[in-house]
Amino acid sequence: MASRLWIFIKALAFLVLSNSEHVVAQDVLTRSVRVDGSERQLLVYLPENFRASESLPVLLCFHGGDDSAEGMMRFTADFRPLADSERFIAVYPQGLIFEGSSYWNSEGPYDNGTDEIGFARAMIDLLVRDYAADPTRVYACGFSLGGNLMRDLACYLGDQVAAVASVAASMWEWTLEDCSTTNRTGILSIHGTEDSYNPYNGNQHSISINSLNTHWASHNGANKSPITSTVSPGVTRYLWDKGDGCHTVEHYRIQNGPHSWPSFSKEVIWEFVSRYNISGLIGCGSEVELVIDGYNPKTRQLTLNVRNLSAGNFEIRRSSTGSFQSFRPRIEINQDTVFPLTIPSVPRDTLLLQIWERP
Numbered sequence: 001m002a003s004r005l006w007i008f009i010k011a012l013a014f015l016v017l018s019n020s021e022h023v024v025a026q027d028v029l030t031r032s033v034r035v036d037g038s039e040r041q042l043l044v045y046l047p048e049n050f051r052a053s054e055s056l057p058v059l060l061c062f063h064g065g066d067d068s069a070e071g072m073m074r075f076t077a078d079f080r081p082l083a084d085s086e087r088f089i090a091v092y093p094q095g096l097i098f099e100g101s102s103y104w105n106s107e108g109p110y111d112n113g114t115d116e117i118g119f120a121r122a123m124i125d126l127l128v129r130d131y132a133a134d135p136t137r138v139y140a141c142g143f144s145l146g147g148n149l150m151r152d153l154a155c156y157l158g159d160q161v162a163a164v165a166s167v168a169a170s171m172w173e174w175t176l177e178d179c180s181t182t183n184r185t186g187i188l189s190i191h192g193t194e195d196s197y198n199p200y201n202g203n204q205h206s207i208s209i210n211s212l213n214t215h216w217a218s219h220n221g222a223n224k225s226p227i228t229s230t231v232s233p234g235v236t237r238y239l240w241d242k243g244d245g246c247h248t249v250e251h252y253r254i255q256n257g258p259h260s261w262p263s264f265s266k267e268v269i270w271e272f273v274s275r276y277n278i279s280g281l282i283g284c285g286s287e288v289e290l291v292i293d294g295y296n297p298k299t300r301q302l303t304l305n306v307r308n309l310s311a312g313n314f315e316i317r318r319s320s321t322g323s324f325q326s327f328r329p330r331i332e333i334n335q336d337t338v339f340p341l342t343i344p345s346v347p348r349d350t351l352l353l354q355i356w357e358r359p
Contacts, residue, residue, distance in 0.1 A: 029192035033122035043092040049085045057088045062146030066101040069094040104149045108174030139273035142163040158183025163273040170206040184247040187216040188272045192257020221245035246280025302343045312321040315359045
């Protein structure tokens with residue numbers, strides 16, 4: 001019997017969409033969501049020949065302080081050509097006006113109560129609902145004040161945002177103190193050593209870039225020491241590669257670089273974040289493996305091992321020639337299950353076993 005057992009893994013799938021299979025015109029759409037009684041706006045760019053059935057990833061791109069979604073899209077970080085070629089939805093959120101300037105709020109001594117995390121959640125809900133965006137591949141990037149917001153997203157929205165990237169930004173001291181998330185998130189930063197607005201070595205409000213990288217490398221279970229490489233004159237790449245998990249930290253250090261958005265940022269950001277889904281680096285980790293240790297044909301007792309089981313609740317099911325069915329009683333397993341596991345009285349007509357992820 002052991003030689004006839006096949007292993008099947010059921011992957012989670014999600015079905016979205018309305019019946020809109022038609023091509024949506026390439027355009028920038030102005031949308032809004034309501035958060036705490038306020039209308040919050042965002043610009044949505046659907047790549048050319050967009051079809052909802054593609055279920056594309058999303059990149060949220062947050063402007064700097066005293067800027068706008070329109071300015072970010074047209075002048076600072078125009079991801080539209082890349083969205084066309086790489087097939088993703090580019091989104092530009094608009095910050096509220098506070099004391100005459102647009103801004104992004106954060107917890108801490110200057111918190112004015114604006115819920116930016118709620119705004120991000122509402123945007124993701126809208127994009128999944130209306131454009132069938134892939135909820136497992138939501139990314140975010142930001143410049144300056146919008147870049148500092150990326151650490152808030154990693155800390156408070158790590159269950160929905162797979163990877164974040166910042167340019168000319170760090171992490172607020174109060175965000176570091178308050179961040180207690182267990183979620184891991186891909187982290188990328190691009191920063192100049194002569195940034196006068198967000199100093200490379202930190203100030204009274206922001207931690208240093210070295211502290212930022214050390215914190216997230218430790219949190220992500222990445223290697224303690226980075227791999228360094230010179231990617232162009234004056235630009236050094238640091239990679240804290242995956243360690244016990246499937247999340248990395250990357251940093252581009254621009255020698256004598258000012259407070260600006262370097263021309264290479266768009267390609268570097270997309271190349272980094274697009275390797276992730278909400279579970280980590282796509283394809284990372286060993287596949288779940290079910291191994292039959294023994295089978296007694298007289299007692300019909302089966303002994304098996306399951307290796308590399310991820311977090312979650314699973315069930316072992318059986319099939320003879322048709323659909324898979326539960327054992328009686330049901331055999332449920334998770335990471336706390338002690339293996340090898342013995343299943344008594346296995347029906348003689350069993351040909352296939354399946355590890356099924358329970359909803």
